Amino acid sequence: MTAAVIVFPGSNCDRDAAVAIQRLTGEKPVMVWHRDSEIPPCDLIVIPGGFSYGDYLRCGAIAATSPVMAAVRRRAEAGTPVLGICNGFQILVECGLLPGALLRNASMRYVCKDVHIRVETTATPATLGARRGDVLRIPVAHGDGNYFADEATLKLLEDENRVVFRYCDRDGAVTARANPNGSIGNIAGICNAERNVVGMMPHPERMFEPELGGTDGAVILRSALGLAA
Amino acid sequence: MKAHVLIMPREGVLDPQGKAIAHALNGLGFTQVEGARQGKLIELELSGSDPEAARREVVEMCEKLLANQVIETYRIHLEG
Numbered sequence: 001m002t003a004a005v006i007v008f009p010g011s012n013c014d015r016d017a018a019v020a021i022q023r024l025t026g027e028k029p030v031m032v033w034h035r036d037s038e039i040p041p042c043d044l045i046v047i048p049g050g051f052s053y054g055d056y057l058r059c060g061a062i063a064a065t066s067p068v069m070a071a072v073r074r075r076a077e078a079g080t081p082v083l084g085i086c087n088g089f090q091i092l093v094e095c096g097l098l099p100g101a102l103l104r105n106a107s108m109r110y111v112c113k114d115v116h117i118r119v120e121t122t123a124t125p126a127t128l129g130a131r132r133g134d135v136l137r138i139p140v141a142h143g144d145g146n147y148f149a150d151e152a153t154l155k156l157l158e159d160e161n162r163v164v165f166r167y168c169d170r171d172g173a174v175t176a177r178a179n180p181n182g183s184i185g186n187i188a189g190i191c192n193a194e195r196n197v198v199g200m201m202p203h204p205e206r207m208f209e210p211e212l213g214g215t216d217g218a219v220i221l222r223s224a225l226g227l228a229a
Numbered sequence: 230m231k232a233h234v235l236i237m238p239r240e241g242v243l244d245p246q247g248k249a250i251a252h253a254l255n256g257l258g259f260t261q262v263e264g265a266r267q268g269k270l271i272e273l274e275l276s277g278s279d280p281e282a283a284r285r286e287v288v289e290m291c292e293k294l295l296a297n298q299v300i301e302t303y304r305i306h307l308e309g
Contacts, residue, residue, distance in 0.1 A: 103243060106243060146245075148299070149299070150299070182243065
């Protein structure tokens with residue numbers, strides 16, 4: 001298993017992702033700079049969190065135009081699994097690999113805390129080792145995580161079972177109170193129609209070993225890295 | 230030539246910044262404010278003198294980068 005982590009100016013979870021990948025697989029991922037127009041052969045592409053290009057214009061908008069994202073698009077279309085985390089999710093919606101948009105949090109506040117998310121489908125590279133209905137405790141850290149899509153898109157996502165995670169309480173109930181940012185339908189993560197591109201706001205790489213306060217993120221990374229039993 | 234691109238949140242898209250502005254104005258006693266929406270204005274300096282061509286190009290800029298049409302609309306105003 002070879003993984004690639006894309007690095008933009010302003011990425012700040014790229015090394016967290018790299019450490020998690022190395023600890024879980026025993027192999028260092030390839031770090032790919034935003035100006036590179038080719039990505040070396042790999043089995044997983046991770047687009048990490050951070051503030052690419054200072055969140056100028058809109059979160060992820062400038063990164064979406066970078067040469068490396070053209071390469072990510074080609075690889076995604078060829079079937080390589082892509083996992084976008086936080087700013088990585090924002091970049092994936094800005095470049096159109098995932099539908100919808102991520103708006104300013106409804107509270108207008110940056111939210112940095114552990115949340116619970118419920119696994120809604122196991123038919124994605126990031127959840128194939130989990131069970132539907134599993135409740136995971138994973139941190140979020142974002143100011144713009146309020147998922148929005150028009151009614152037709154939302155219906156398509158629901159009909160095609162493409163909502164991957166929803167914010168929920170510790171018992172798995174999807175409630176307004178458990179929603180940290182105002183996301184429509186409590187959506188915390190989605191996938192594309194082909195199901196190989198997954199975007200999520202919570203940070204599994206910040207919760208994958210006991211020293212970090214929990215291990216619930218490991219199932220997502222292990223799944224994406226081909227380590228799921 | 231200058232182009233002003235006015236980008237606004239689409240009707241029906243939650244605009245928490247606009248809401249906060251309206252709320253703050255109400256708090257200052259401007260009770261006549263029933264709503265506010267916040268957008269952005271981008272000013273572009275353009276070479277060339279053909280307004281038709283300029284408009285076409287700025288439309289393309291809006292579609293490719295300046296506005297996210299899932300959540301925003303844009304208006305273009307050319308001058309000079």
